[in-house]
Each structure stands twice: as C-alpha cells, then as structure tokens.
Amino acid sequence: MSSETQNAPKVHVAVDEIRLAQPFSILLTVCDDVAVSEVRVDAIMPAHQHGLNYAPKITALGDRVFRADNMLFHMPGLWELRVDTNFGGRSISYTSDVVLK
Amino acid sequence: MKVLVTAAFVVLAGAVHAEVLLSDDEIQQTLSFGPWPISFQSDPSNRVSNDTRAIALGAALFNDPVLSVDGAFTCASCHDPEQAFTTSDARAFGRVQLDRNTPSLRNLAGLRWYGWGGKSDSLWAASLHPIIEEHEMAHSKESLKTAVSESSYIDEFEAIFGDIQIQDPELVLVNTAKTLSAYLETLATGRTQFDDFRDALENQDLAAAANYPEAAQRGFQLFIGRGNCVLCHNGPRFSNNEFHDAGVPYFLSETEVDDGRFGGLNFLLSNAYTLDGNWSDDPEKQGAWVVRSVRRSHSDFGTFRTPSLRGVAETAPYMHDGSLIDLDAVIRHYSEIDTERLHADGEAILSELNLSEQEIADLAAFLESLSKAP
Structure with a gap:
C-alpha cells in the first residue's frame, strides 16, 4: 500500500478474491519492526461519493498481521482501500486502489 | 404477395x-x-429450511386465510402465484392501501436483506412481520396460536414442531414463519x-x-x-x-414520506427477529455479521x-x-x-x-x- 508520509513503515495487503456484493476479508501485514497500536480499515468509491455499507471488523493475528473481515464492495468500479494506523503515537494513512469488474 | x-x-x-x-x-x-x-443452500438460521414437511405446510398456509386474524386474506391475496407472486396494483391493498408495491417472492433464498427497506435480514423474519402487521394479516401472537391450533393443519404443524399447547405463542409465530420461509425458498425463476x-x-x-x-x-x-x-x-x-x-419521489402524501432504508434499519435494529437474535437456529450465527456491522447514515433516507x-x-x-x-x-x-x-x-x-x-x-x-x- 502507498502512503504520503515519508519513511512510513511498509504495509502489505493480501486478498484472495473479491466477489462483487459478497463479503471478503483482507490480510494486512506491517512489514517493518514497529509497534502497532491501532489499525482501521475503510474504503470509498471516489467517483460515486460513497463508502462501505458495513464496518470492517479488525482482528490482530500477532506479528504485526491483522485481518479485516466483513468487507463488501457492493458496486463495480474503482474502490480506494484506506488503512489508518498508529505506530506509537504516529498516525499514518495508506491507500490502495482496487478495480472491481 | x-x-x-x-x-x-x-x-x-x-x-x-x-x-x-x-x-x-x-x-x-x-x-x-x-x-x-444458483445452487441452493439451506438457511442455517431456520431448522426447517429444505424440510419437505415444512415446505408443504408453508405452501398450504401461504394459500390459506388462517394466517389473517379475521380470515379475510391469504398471503397469496397480494402475492398471487398466478401473477409472479405479486399483483398488478401499484400499491398493495390489504386492510388499507399500503405504502409500497408488492414485491415478487421469487429467488429469495439466501439474500442479505428482505423488503424494500430491508427491515429483515432473514426470509423467516420477512415472512413473520406481515402476519402481525396491523394493516396486513393483523394477528396477535396469541390469536395466531389459537388459529393454528384450531386449523386443519394442526397435525402437520405438530409433526414438525411438537405439541403446540406447550409452545409459547411467540414460538408458534416464529415456527409458522419458518414454514412459510421453507416454502418461499423453493420459488425461483427458470x-x-x-x-x-x-x-x-x-x-x-x-x-x-x-x-x-x-x-x-x-x-x-x-x-x-x-x-x-x-x-x-x-x-x-x-x-x-x-x-x-x-430518484423516485418518496412522498406518500403532502405530509407523509416513505423513509425507506432509514426506517427499515430502525425497525431491524429494534426487533428480536434478526440473525443475531435468540430466534435464529444457527448456533454459529453465521449471517449475524450483517446486522452487527451495518452502517447507518442519514442518506439512507428514501433509499430502497x-x-x-x-x-x-x-x-x-x-x-x-x-x-x-x-x-x-x-x-x-x-x-x-x-x-x-x-x-x-x-x-x-x-x-x-x-x-x-x-x-x-x-x-x-x-x-x-x-x-x-x-
């Protein structure tokens, strides 16, 4: 995922398959050795001016790996996945584009 | 030529x-x-889903006026099997003219939401509400129990759910709705x-x-x-x-509006018949994530x-x-x-x-x- 913050710890997102209008999960891995105090996940469709209809549920799996469940993209098109993190008081946001057909 | x-x-x-x-x-x-x-999957929140006895009883009840308090209507009165389980009326006419068009009842198995406003998260809950809505079938839980007890369907009901006399009226209501749901799950377009x-x-x-x-x-x-x-x-x-x-106007009259999803969510989140509630038969509450995590927004107003x-x-x-x-x-x-x-x-x-x-x-x-x- 990309961040506008300089020297931001690297965050990797993994997802198996995203089926339109069906729930899916993503795995987030903070690649750098930093303490993670908070992870929040959301998504929007910039062109449509709306976001997710369901709040993702975040579970810490250990070793700086987090799973977000209850994700659901209910329309085809460009979604902007957004991850907000807090590394020891330092808030950093990440984004990643997902195009769903 | x-x-x-x-x-x-x-x-x-x-x-x-x-x-x-x-x-x-x-x-x-x-x-x-x-x-x-699409392949059919039984509803884990309904223990009689895909049960042939429940399907048969649900079909019979759907077409019988026993489910309306005064015997005036059947489910089929508004959801006419001869008209794709709806009618040609713009808005359903029960005891009064209702606010919305009657939706068809085909291809309902396995949906996330039911009804124009999504006030139900299961087919059995969507089947339950019209039985006790005062402008639709208008039963109370107690009157429904009496009606089913005295009906010709009592043997079939008890064969599935046991002695009705030891069942709380609310349990009779839920069981009745679950037989309707078992039947409705079988309705699909070809x-x-x-x-x-x-x-x-x-x-x-x-x-x-x-x-x-x-x-x-x-x-x-x-x-x-x-x-x-x-x-x-x-x-x-x-x-x-x-x-x-x-973009369809949601004014019902000069002073009334149909709040759509906004009202549907208010209803859903204030009643007991959800996949996160005690009436679900699924010990794992598989579908409950929906009602637990659904977001509310003022822009839900007037959406359908x-x-x-x-x-x-x-x-x-x-x-x-x-x-x-x-x-x-x-x-x-x-x-x-x-x-x-x-x-x-x-x-x-x-x-x-x-x-x-x-x-x-x-x-x-x-x-x-x-x-x-x-």
Whole structure:
C-alpha cells in the first residue's frame, strides 16, 4: 500500500478474491519492526461519493498481521482501500486502489 | 404477395448474419451474471429450511386465510402465484392501501436483506412481520396460536414442531414463519434466453450465443455500459441487494414520506427477529455479521433495495411505490431522470442518459429476455 508520509513503515495487503456484493476479508501485514497500536480499515468509491455499507471488523493475528473481515464492495468500479494506523503515537494513512469488474 | 416475400427474405437474411456484438471485455462481464440457477443452500438460521414437511405446510398456509386474524386474506391475496407472486396494483391493498408495491417472492433464498427497506435480514423474519402487521394479516401472537391450533393443519404443524399447547405463542409465530420461509425458498425463476446466451459465451460457442437477439445484445451493452444499470443490478440475480436512491419521489402524501432504508434499519435494529437474535437456529450465527456491522447514515433516507431483474417483465408496475406502469416507463425514468430529486449528499451514480428511441427499445428487449424461456 502507498502512503504520503515519508519513511512510513511498509504495509502489505493480501486478498484472495473479491466477489462483487459478497463479503471478503483482507490480510494486512506491517512489514517493518514497529509497534502497532491501532489499525482501521475503510474504503470509498471516489467517483460515486460513497463508502462501505458495513464496518470492517479488525482482528490482530500477532506479528504485526491483522485481518479485516466483513468487507463488501457492493458496486463495480474503482474502490480506494484506506488503512489508518498508529505506530506509537504516529498516525499514518495508506491507500490502495482496487478495480472491481 | 411480393411485399411479403421481400419481408421474409429480409428476416432470413438477418438471421443468417446474426452475430455476437459484444467485445471481449463485455463477454467477460457477461459471465458474472450467472450461472443460473444458483445452487441452493439451506438457511442455517431456520431448522426447517429444505424440510419437505415444512415446505408443504408453508405452501398450504401461504394459500390459506388462517394466517389473517379475521380470515379475510391469504398471503397469496397480494402475492398471487398466478401473477409472479405479486399483483398488478401499484400499491398493495390489504386492510388499507399500503405504502409500497408488492414485491415478487421469487429467488429469495439466501439474500442479505428482505423488503424494500430491508427491515429483515432473514426470509423467516420477512415472512413473520406481515402476519402481525396491523394493516396486513393483523394477528396477535396469541390469536395466531389459537388459529393454528384450531386449523386443519394442526397435525402437520405438530409433526414438525411438537405439541403446540406447550409452545409459547411467540414460538408458534416464529415456527409458522419458518414454514412459510421453507416454502418461499423453493420459488425461483427458470432459465432464460439470457442464460443460454451467457452460458454459450462461457463455452466459447459463438454460434449458439448468436441466437440471442441483437436488440437484446445491444440493450445488454447499454445495461453494462453507458446506462450504468450494472452498478446496482449485478450478479446472477441482477441485484446487489443493497439500497439506493432511484430518484423516485418518496412522498406518500403532502405530509407523509416513505423513509425507506432509514426506517427499515430502525425497525431491524429494534426487533428480536434478526440473525443475531435468540430466534435464529444457527448456533454459529453465521449471517449475524450483517446486522452487527451495518452502517447507518442519514442518506439512507428514501433509499430502497435494488430489486432483482429476473422475471422482471412479469411484475409490473415498478419501483417501490409502483408508480411506473411498464418497463418502457422505467427506462424513460432513468433516461430523463430529474437529478434534483436525488439525495444531495447521497451517492453520485445517476445522471440523465438521454437515450434514443432505438436504445430504449433495445434495453426493453434485453430486460424482457430475462423473463423469456430459452
């Protein structure tokens, strides 16, 4: 995922398959050795001016790996996945584009 | 005679030159609308889902006035099996004229939400509410228990659920609703011309795919392209089963409005009959994530659930209030949509399409193909 913050710890997102209008999960891995105090996940469709209809549920799996469940993209098109993190008081946001057909 | 022969030649020539009009990208998109039918999965929240005895009892109760407090109505009075499980009335007329158009009851198994406003997250809950709504069947829990006890169905009911006399009236209500749900799960539309087209494309059999009328193909191209219909009407059911503002007025009168999803969520979150509640038979509460995590927004006001388009030609009139009399009117509504009517801070997905008469006819041909047997 990309961040506008300089020297931001690297965050990797993994997802198996995203089926339109069906729930899916993503795995987030903070690649750098930093303490993670908070992870929040959301998504929007910039062109449509709306976001997710369901709040993702975040579970810490250990070793700086987090799973977000209850994700659901209910329309085809460009979604902007957004991850907000807090590394020891330092808030950093990440984004990643997902195009769903 | 010469004119007739010439006309016949033109028709034959057209048939010979029939072809698949879709691009490779469009063909890939087409595959996402099937296969059909989708495989049936029992509802884990309903212990009598897919139970043949419950299905039979549900079918009988659906067609019997025992479920209305005064014997005045059956479920079939508004959901007429001879009219695709709806009626041609714009708004249902029970004890009074109701606020909304009666939705068809086909292809309901396994949905995330039920009803125009999504006030139920299971088919058994959606079946339960009309029994006790005062403007519909108007039973109380107690009167329903008495009615079922004294009905000719008591043996079938007790064969499934045990002695009714030791059941709390609320349990009788839920059990009754679950038999209705078991029956409704069996109602599905059959395969259509579109499904043969879609499957032929999947099998790369372009000769077979070319049998799908070119007008319907052009209409489908509009549907997934410039028309943006696919934004909400997607997947094998042609519905994302979520809630949208379609630009249809939601005033019921000068002083009343239909709050749509906003009211549906208020109802859902304040009643016991959800997948997260004690009446679900699923110990794992598999579907409960929906009611637990659904977000509420003031832009839910006046949004309504996307209806499936399978069998759509059989279910006129259309929209949540039945205000559009036929498919032509629906297409013209979106073609000329008044964006001033849309929620100011709602989603920005609709705009005037300004369709030509040819395009309107093509879209209608496509939609009608979703009701035509191969």
